[in-house]
Amino acid sequence: MVFLIALIMLSLIIFVHELGHFLAAKFFKIPVSEFAIGMGPQVFSCDTEKTMYSFRAIPIGGYVNIEGMEIDHEVENGFNTKPAYQRFIVLFGGVFMNFLSAFIILLLTFKMVGISEYSSEAIVGKLNTDKVNESLLQIDDKILEINGKKINNWNEISQGLKGFTDKDDITVMVERKGNIESLNLKLTHDKETDRYLLGISPKIETKKVNFVDSLVLAKDSFIRAFKDTLNGFFILFQGKVKMENLSGPVGIIKVVGEMARFGWLPLANLAVMLSINIGILNLLPFPALDGGRIIFVLLELVGIKLNKKWEENLHKGGMFLLLFAIVLISAHDIFKIFLS
DSSP states (O other): OHHHHHHHHHHHHHHHHHHHHHHHHHHTTOOEEEEEEEEEEEEEEEEOSSOEEEEEEEEEEEEEEETTOSTTOOOTTOGGGSOHHHHHHHHHHHHHHHHHHHHHHHHHHHHHHOEEEEOSSSBEEEEOTTSTTTTTOOTTOEEEEETTEEOOSTHHHHHHTTTOOTTSOEEEEEEETTEEEEEEEOOEEETTTTEEEOSEEEOEEEEOOOHHHHHHHHHHHHHHHHHHHHHHHHHHHTTOSOGGGOOOHHHHHHHHHHHHTTOHHHHHHHHHHHHHHHHHHHHSSOTTSHHHHHHHHHHHHTTOOOOHHHHHHHHHHHHHHHHHHHHHHHHHHHHHHHHO
8 A cells, every 4th residue: 555655646746747748748739649657568548639648567757759859750840840949848847847736735735734833831742752851741731830930931941940950950830630740850961952951842733824824835845845955966966975875766665655654744745855856856957857958948049059960869878877877776775675
């Protein structure tokens, strides 16, 4: 079941990407001979007058066969007969749909779930399991006093602990299930912040948001995720990422399967990250990728025309390198799975 969920998610992300190319091509009346989900031998197909829609045996990947992209393939209204700006839109359509779908997932998530915020009340929401007070405090305890000082909100807890160390006894008055109890607690030293803590976290409250607020939140989250992904690619190209930290289709399926166990919300967040990753990956100026083809169209838009046969051979070489990289990383993913 977990494996099936992973395949469905990847297939949907790829479907959305290819749908962007397909819709843009259809809009400019460019012939599309096949819209395929998956790779390898054909399992099922549906022929229409202009396009064949098919499912293929290997449920990873997919493609749209847009007519007239090859040099020796002359067809009426073919891709290469269209103006440069139209070809740019067709090539960018897949990436645009990936980004759009990521934004829509974020928008729906915020609208359905709302936003989570820490409560300002001095109520224990979580106990840190490695701290000394774990067995004394309980979740939902309301802290009333610390060493005789009244506590009205969460921020006053840290104020009440000032001046004390892990060698001091702390007397804390709490309200627990309607009863007032006095607890003798110890503080734990946190090396990262150089502070002495009780080892508790506040309660998390979920607040519903309206559609406009959901739009703003989705926009901010998308920009943040986009920047983080872009930064990740920069780190990768700087050679700072080890081979064991890279994942191909097999590794991604494993991660999706693991996230599926925690419910739909982590799965939705992962779908957003994968959509943005695939979008940015396809925009890279590498031959055979959308970004590599877009570079040549942009050069043409500014009046620089390169030999089409040379460009086609460059894309073929790029495709070979990409397939080799996918096989290499996938083999490494399988090796890691058997070792784990």
